[in-house]
Amino acid sequence: MMKFLLVSVLFSLLISNSLSTFQVYDSHPSSRDAQALISLKQGFLSPDPILNSWNESNIHSLCYWKGIRCDHFQRVVSVDLSNSNIFGVISPSIGNLEHLVNLSLAGNAFSGNFPLESGNLTSLRSLNISNNSFNGSLDLGLFSLLHLEVLDVYNNNLSGPLPQSVAKLKKLKHLDLGGNYFSGAIPPSYAGLKELEFLSLAGNDLSGVIPGEIGELTNLKQLFLGYFNDFDGGIPLEIGNLTNLLHLDLSSCGLEGEIPKQLGNLWNLDTLFLQTNLLSGPLPPQLGNLTRLKSLDISNNEITGEIPIEFSNLTELALINLFINKLHGDIPDFVSKLPNLEVLKLWQNNLTGAIPSELGSNGRLKELDLSSNRLTGLIPQSLCSGRTLRILILLNNFLFGMIPEDLGNCLSLSRVRLSQNFLSGSVPKGFLYLPELSLMELQNNYLTGNFPDEHTRVAGKLGQLNLSNNRLSGPLPLSIGNFPSLQILLLSGNQFTGSISSEVGRLQLVLKIDLSKNNFSGEIPADISKCLHLTYLDLSTNMLSGPIPAQLSEIHILNYLNLSHNILNDAIPKEIGTMKSLTAADFSYNDLSGKVPESGQFTYFNSTSFQGNPQLCGPFVNRTCVFPANPTEISVNKPRIQAKFKLIFALGLLICSLIFVCGALIRTRTLRFQTHSRKWKLTAFQKLDFGVEDILECLKDNNVIGRGGAGVVYKGTTRKGTQIAVKKLLGFDKDSYHDNGFSAEIRILGQIRHRNIVRLLAFCSNKETNLLVYEYMPEGSLGEVLHGSKGGFLDWQKRVKIGIEAARGLCYLHHDCNPLVLHRDVKSNNILLDSELEAHVADFGLAKFLLDNGTSECMSAIAGSYGYIAPEYAYTLKVDEKSDVYSFGVVLVELITGRRPVGEFGDGVDIVQWAKSTTSACKEGVFEILDSRLKDIPIEEAKHVFFVAMLCVQEQSVERPTMREVVHMLQQTKSNHNLISNSDKYPKKNP
Template sequence: MSVRIELLLVLIFMHVLLTSGQNQDVVYLQALMDDWQNTPPNWVGSDPCGDKWVGITCTGSRVTSITLANIDLSGELSGDIGQLSELQTLDLSYNKRLTGSLTPDIGKLKKLKTLILVGCSFNGPLPDTLGSLPQLGYLALNSNSFTGPIPPSFGNLTELYWLDLADNKLSGRIPVSDGATPGLDLLVNTKHFHFGKNKLSGEIPSQLFSSKMTLKHVLFEDNELTGTIPLTLGLVQNLEVLRLDTNRLSGEVPPNINNLISVNQLFLSNNDLNGRLPNLTGMNVLNHLDMSNNSFEASEIPLWFSSLQSLTTLMMQHTGLQGEVPVDLFSIPQIETVVLRDNKLNGTLDFGATYNTHLRLIDMSNNLISRFILGSRYSADLIFIGNPICMESEESKAYCDQPTGSNSPYSTPPSNCVPANNCSFGQVSSPKCKCSYPYTGTLSFRAPSFSDLGNSTIYTSLQSSMMDSFESNQLPVDSVSLSRPTKNKDDYLEISLEMFPSGDERFNRSGISRIAFVLSNQTYKPPHIFGPYFFIGNNYDSFADTPKGKHGSVSIGIIIGVSVGACVLVLLLIVAGLYACRQKGRAERATKKNSPFASWDPDKGNGACPQLKGARSFTFEELKTCTNNFTATTNIGVGGYGMVYRGTLPNGQLVAIKRAQHHSTQGGLQFKTEIELLSRVHHKNVVSLVGFCFDEDEQMLVYEYIVNGTLKDSLSGRSGFRLDWMRRLKIIVGAARGLQYLHDLADPPIIHRDIKTTNILLDERLNAKVSDFGLSKPMGDVDRTHVTTQVKGTMGYMDPEYYMTQQLTEKSDVYSFGIVMLELITARNPIEKGRYIVREVKEAMDKEKDMYNLGEVLDPIIGLNTQLQGLERFVDIALRCVEDTGNQRPRMSEVVKEIENIMELAGINPNDESTSTSASYEGKSKGHDHPYLNQSLFTYSGGLLPSSADGK
């Protein structure tokens, strides 16, 4: 008997150990879910592996894959993702409402092999920690809004196969190693460098390329790269596609580029390349050649053009060509398009007797052609506009008109059936003539090898290959339709794609996510002639209802197991010891998280319990621990709400904890208002609510710790930072964007009601963050124009129209923001010694004089010895904000746009990141108190405040 009991204890203990990792992953998945909206409806229960949550794949009890592409997720990717230590695949592509910066904690995922975030709205710099993922093989971050440089640490990704950073706002130089730091030249196993459509600058480093590289695609188009094409590029023998077009490259094309015998797409157009045209006779498989709009030496069309037997497209617009066009040029076996416009070609254009019937377009515009000879079977579009022949020959008139463009666009025809004409709203008739709701998007091919967009055969092959791929991957796709093939300004081929569901008229979330994953991770390979591609999916608004899991009857074995477990519970506690206690505490915390306001009492005048969207619940014990029992050394402030403490969470994050006074008459209302509103807002210029505590009769709010005080501190000199004109503009545009987000993008829209310089905080980079939502009001659908409410706020900043009518509008915030703008340039309190800042500025103004004659009222620190570009326009928009009536004031979106224009006028990029740290900026901090020390940060709820400048 004792042996059986021991065996049972061992089994139970092993079960606890095995499920501990699962329980841990559940906690972090729940934390991610708290930061996201519109998660799959079957994300319920406590076991994402056993309950088969959509998009979650497990190995055993650990989460190893998250694929949630194109299901309309919104929110941010929090640092909790870094705790899923077994994660190997993360794909959140095509969720256009996923925003915010990419958390550095993603660098903790040491087993991550695939990271795909294509077509989202992530922004900010790429974290350097991405370079610490030793197993990463596939990194696709294209089509977002990332800024800043490419981290040199990417050179550590020795397993990387695919690197796609295209279509962002990345800037700076391409990093290479220098012995102390890594660089992209170390990525000898990488096949794809897709960096197009960014703002990369500087020369292409010669060190970037070597004979060790295995690159197939080098796509650097549409950047700001300068200098010459490096000679080392000719060493990359595996290269198939090379795009260096639309940069600022100069100098001669290196002659050894002819060694790239595997290249089939070569784009060098729209640069300032000079010297002789390069000889490319070694490129036997070249399909597409574009060297247009460069400054090559004047020369005749080289005879080696005719030796490129695989050529389909020849683009040589504005390249200094002269003399007659060789007859052999039109006999290249596969040639479809020849564009030789804007040159000095002359004489007779003779197509000869053996010209290629594949020809679809010959553009000879703006040359000196005086005569032409056509064969009897010639049928291509021929354009002679701007040639002497159009003035001298009647037979050429048909070719001298402006081209009308292509005929009717291609669209996949029905498959031997009659298209349905009775489809419901939103439905489309599929190629199989069935009404259903298709999943749609755009396929973009960065370098197709053909130019005949009217060739239905190539689209039929594309359609067939897609269906073969979908079927082999067991995806729920019945048919696909392709339509509207067009070339965009980047010379990408764009095709509209519709995918129709099989077995039903709608896709479910799992189906959409699986299809999107096959397209985002390049599992689907199109026919070779289409070249490198990417897909951007559209939102799918017609998801089929996800059936709830069926709960069968409990088996006898389970009942016996539960019974046995109950019988040996005491023994289990003895065996498990402290571990079991820890698990019990975790379970209690989970219960409190699920229902943290069970004890909320609406009869205390605080209304119904808070309605939250994603705030983390802390226990009193957790916050007691992270503040060292709320000791005096961690106390950083006091206000009308209560005490404020600095704390350190277990993950090392610094937080500021506002702890309400017991029996406070205003604490409950402010607690509810701030927690409800801040749990819904996510923006880099709005202070983040980390969580809250409603436990053991405590009410606490946990914020991110903002290290550099309030804007008021900096203007008054208390912080020690010297704010010049450039820095002030960057701060004010950040604050304006935060306020615009509250008005236009928050759901529901929010009126702050207490905008002032003490409620604008500055982080470690001196970026502005709007804070303190204790007086804020959400705008529901029934009160979109105004909210009639008791007047509250801070004297000096308060909208006089709101004060008189008690009708609160978004324009009330605009008025307050105008006061902040005036305070920014004067460093004066709104009301100082009985004088009002608006009146002071207006009385001093003289628009006929330089800087509106405001030298006497401007803050001397702003830099009067320098030219304050845009100051007058800044004052103009500030005074528009403080007009007497709301209908005369601009919206915050207009204010943001005008400040951005002012910054550009001052030579400042409004989208540039702030200084790397505040320590790098002139005037290090004097060790000022934390911003939460300022009592004015805590909102007074007793109506009008004392008549001081900041409400103290």
């Protein structure tokens, strides 16, 4: 009996202990952490199942949840969900993670405000919520983050003044508030963050002066204050006290005055970026004390004087950028002796003298650009001694002598621009056939000899070759076909002779050929029709004979054809008139005969296109044709034939109309059944108060508000009153949204959040149709407003504001998205206006997706719109961010002039050509093209905006600014009380 009682007692104790253990575990703090995370997850929207492990049935594996790290007490100390493609909002429950040390939510698309005002995260040391879409202000308020060491909110939509409460976080070592919309001055109280090693306030809208107190942050190693900020005054002298500084970036922030000599005290500095400001005066010799400096960029300022001899001490320098300044004098010889120099860019200064003869002898030179100076003498022989030189640009100088033979063996070269000099002699052997070469410009020199013939070598990457306006002679060799990637071939203005080799037909990718102003003879080779991508062909001013090959009509995208000033004979092939792409042609001054075709594109050509051919006849040349047949028979039969044809055509048209009506009735009856029978998939990019039914209800003909190359746009109102715009994408094959990653690409666009970009709310699709759902913009597009009856209400300030806002949107796509997004179809009709006339960029990136899915055979239809397309697209069929910059420049010219891009300036002339020719592209000429509907315009503002527009529409893409620089320049537009009225013939002069 005693044994039984003893066993009973022991069993009871065991059960009691087990229950106690279970209760303790159930109330364990780690369970509270799990509940906090599950609550946090409820605010997330994620297209990927990355957080499936975060659920109540898996609490025992808390420390193995995605992105979670625990300490040895099983308390959550780290939450890292960076770059996880999550959007939604962040719940205040994050504050219940009491032991949290590190929080990283970077690289997602969260919106709303971050809940800093609540919680108990007293242990938090690292907070990283960069690259999201948080908006509003940053107020730490009651959030007692006294132990915080890292605060990173880079690239959000935070606004208002910089938070003063940050100064209370005395243990901060890393502070990044960059890439937001903070405004106002930098608080001097930030000087109290003595532990700070990293500080970035770049990419905001800050103003005022840079406070001298910043010099008290003596532990700083990296300081970024540039980009979009617009400070008054200059660089504070106190920055010279930051002797631990390694990286100093004050670029693109409106700084004025001279560079302080105190910067020479920053002994540890390895990077100094001061580019794109208004700095003036000479380069301080004290910068020669920065013996650890590796990168120096003071480009795009107003620096004067010579390059100091003290810079010879900077033996660690790998990069020197001093371009776009007012430097004069020689390039010092010590530059060629810097042992680590890799990049030297001094273009657009007033430098004179010879290029140092030993430049490149260190064997490390990779990029050299000394263009647009007044340099004389010879090109050094040692430039490629280390076989590392990639870029060689010396154009627009006074260089003479021969091109060094050694450059023909520089296998690393990819870009060469030596045009507009006085170079003589022959083209070095192998120079045109280098394996990495993509661009070769030697035009406007005095080069002689033959086109290099190296039939055993193939230049596989050469895309542009320009040898025009030299003294080259002899025939084109058979090796002209050894450039399989060539897109531009310019040989005009030389002395080439002989026939044009049929090997030209091997240039399968060529887009532009100009062989004009030479002495070519013989017939035009029919094989040129094999160049199916050709858009521009100029064979004028030669001695070509024989008939015009009808095969030219096989080049279906040819835009420009010039065969003038030759001795071509026979009739003009009527097939050429059927080429729908041909917009300009010139057959003048030949020996052509017969009737000029009256069909197709010929009806659009100017009469001057046919002059100088006395044997041509027809209405275009005002010369009657003599018919060889019996005129009586012709006059009787022709009307009968025409009458029969008209009758047959009318009957056919009637039958087609009946078929169309019947088809429409059948489609109307079955549309509702088909719509409900198809399976729709809705992908939401934020919380929606509508569903598929609301979206489909918008697809009615009376709801259409726009049509374009991408599709049809409908306006609709959901059952809860939300106004939306639905774009129905055209031309997709079945299942196309599964192909080429289209659905994934659209999700990337759906995560983009920016104040000046139209929000993509959702993507709705089935196997046959793709619908994009956007927020609705009640004022429509800028193009509709500007060129419509409301254009007169857009005063100057509204236009400048719209231009700046649109530029900000494009800048975000180019510089702050990962991966970057090219718009590819920037135009005024793709800039939408809300009820407050705030600009929002629309249809961004769609051109790429449409192209990838094969929705158009004509690439130009989806890689830009006529009048906005950059010049290089005509011969490369490729776009990059500088193509978007050109298109935006056209929009700026539209805002200035009130005119449409094309159709108002005569045949073949667009708004850019008209603006340049009317104003001679100078700022003062803007008064000739201002919109007459504008009343009073600030003189300096108009000149400044026009100057920015002309920079954007530069012929060479490399010379155009980035969208970051465009935004910065437009933000510098300041009101000037000296106004110009369009009723005045001339602008009022400043007193």
